[in-house]
Amino acid sequence: MDTSPLVTAPAGTFRGLLDRGVRSWRGIRFAVAPTGERRWRDPLAAPDAEGEVDATAFGPVCPQPANPAIPLGEGTVQDEDCLSLNVWAPGDDAAARPVMVWLHGGAYTFGSSRQPMYDATAMVDAGNVIVVTVNYRLGALGFLDLSGAVPEAGFEGNLALKDVLLALRWVQRNIAAFGGDPAQVTVFGESAGGGLVTTLLATPSARGLFSRAIAESSPVSSVYGRERATRVAEQFLDALGVDAADPAALRDAPVDAVVAA
DSSP: OOSSOEEEETTEEEEOEEETTEEEEEEEEOEEOOOGGGOSSOOEEOOOOOSEEEOBSOOOBOOOOOOTTSOOOTTOOBOSOOOEEEEEEESSOOOOEEEEEEEOOSTTTSOOTTOGGGOOHHHHHHHTOEEEEEOOOOHHHHHOOOTTTSTTSOOOOOHHHHHHHHHHHHHHHHGGGGTEEEEEEEEEEETHHHHHHHHHHTOGGGTTSOSEEEEESOOGGGOOOHHHHHHHHHHHHHHHTOOTTOHHHHHHSOHHHHHHO
């Protein structure tokens, strides 16, 4: 029995796992999260991989406060460059299965695609679907909008949403190689993930990236305008102890300090 399924997609060749009759590929990079002097900038699509990629281990999760209510899994590593996804597929090679893309919750601050509760083995086996779980940037790294508080510094906003859009574009380009139908993509999420789903419904650049949506306990009231975003950014700068006139200090701030602020 093949215990290390191999798939060749436009993005590269990925070797995964076979567990309880379900294949999975983990930690596939779909984008690069700019860090350091490029922190708070739009994600960049990951380059196509060369050679065979070991996709048997989950990737890093976005830096976040410890929360015992949201266990991230044994051996979890935190890193700003955290934009990876995981694919689960039934054990046979039938093609054109429906695809479900999961956006995890966690109050926009906690969680990841690798949480043990999001293991999709049982769902894939029972539902005969492809499941993709996605990382996106969290907290200040993914949702802070500095454009009002620190104008003309080159900072960009809606970063977590842009992370998700790149993941959905990766799915459109590559999921057929895993047995999925890119014309039958459902995006679904809970809590913060549900908020991202409802936001995607109102985002013109998401058109054509999915055909169905499920928002579970979606807090639509947590989508705010520029004025409130500026107030939040000013409070963040105070907590971090950085002056708005010194954007370089923002980029250089240790990630632990950013998370704490």
